[in-house]
Amino acid sequence: MILYDYILSPGCYKARLMAALTGLELTLRAVDFHPGAEHRGPELLALNPAGSIPILVDGDLVLTESAAILVYISGKAAPAWLGNGQPATNARIQQWLSFSARLTASLGGARLHEMLHRPGDIVALRAAGVTALRELEAALFEQRLKNEAFLVTDRPTIADIACFPYVALAPDGGVSLDAYPSIRLWMRAVRSLEGFIEMPGIHRLHELKPDPHGLPSSSEAVEE
Template identity: 60%
Template sequence: MILYDYVLSASCYKIRLMAALSGQKLELQAVNFHPAREHKSPEMLKLNPGGTLPILRDEDLIMTDSSDMLRHLTRNLPEWQGDDDGWLDFARTLNETLGMARLHDVLGFEVDIDAARKRGVHLLRLLEAHLTEQRFDGMIFLTGDTPTIADIACFPNTALAPDGGVSLDVYPSIRLWMRALRSLPGFIEMPGIHRLHELEAAE
C-alpha cells in the first residue's frame, strides 16, 4: 500500500498511526504540500481530482477519504471496529475547525480563525463530556474498553489543538484518553504529538 503523505498533516498521520498500531507496512510517498502545493499538481490531480491529501493506494484501489482508509486498513481486524460512524463524522468536523485553526496559525492559511477556534472548543467540550461518561462506566476509549478507528480518527486533530491556539489544559478526560492512546504498543509520534516518557517513581 502506498500512502501519499505530508509529514505535518493530521489526516495523513491518522493513516500512518493506524497502520503502525495494526502492524501494517505503508510505503510513504512524500508530497510537497507546503510550500510547493504539489497536491494540486497535474500528476496528483490525476490521482485525486479533489486535490487533497492523504491518498491511499492499494493496488487498483485509490482512496481519498481518511475514514475510508481507516475502514480499509481494519477490514479484517474486528478488534479495531466498534460503533464508529458518528465518531468518523465527528472527526471530520474536528478537521474543519481545530485542523483549520492549526493550518492558519502554522502555515498562514486564510481562515476565520475566531469562528474555527470557537467551534473547535465546542467540539472539545462534547468530546470531554462523552469521555467522562465513558470513565464513569469504566471505559477509557470512545466506544468501549479498547481503541477502535473512532479513536484513531479523532485523536490527531484533538491532540494538535494547541498548534492552533486552543489549549487542552481544561479537559482532564481528553488528556487521559490521549495518554491511553499514546501508551498503545506500536504507537508512533508526529511533530506536536510526543511519545510517552517512561514513568518512573522518584527515589
C-alpha cells in the first residue's frame, strides 16, 4: 500500500496517523510538493487529475480524498474506528467528515497563505476558521457533559482524525487556540492515543500548553 506523501501536508498526515493508530504498514513515496510542484506533474496527474495529495494506491485501487483514505485504512486494519454501526453514529461521523472540509478550506487556507504565500483573503480565511472552531468547541463541550472525550462517542473514530490536523495547526495560519479549552482537551486525548505519531507543528503531550483546568496530570509532569 503506497501513500504519496508530503511531510508538511495535514491531509497526508491524516493517512499516516490513521495507519500508525491502526498498525497498518504504509510505503511512503515522498512528493516534492513545494517548491517542485510534483503533484501537478504527469506521473501524479495520471493518478489524480485534480492535482492534489494525498494519494493512496493499493493494487488497482487509487484513492485521492483523505476522508476516503481514512475509511479504507480503518476498514482494512481496525473497523472499530468506523463507529459502532448504528445509523446515528454513522451519520454523525459522516457529518464530521464533511465538517473537516470546512477546516481544510478555512484554517488550511490561512496556513497555506502564511507558510507558502498562497493567494487568498487572509482576513476572511481566519474569520471562517474561527467560526468553525467555535462550532467545534461547542460540540466538544456537549460531549464533555456526557463524559465523552471524542467527537462522536467515548472512543475515537475517523471523525477525530479527519478534524484533528488542521485544528492543531491553526496557529500556523495565525488563528490562536487559547480561547477553546474543550478543543485543547480533545487534542490532548488524541495525542494520548497509543500509536500517535507527530508531524512538524504537531507534537506530543509534553509540548502542549498548560491544561485548561490548571494542573498537569502526573504522567505529563513526568514527561516535562
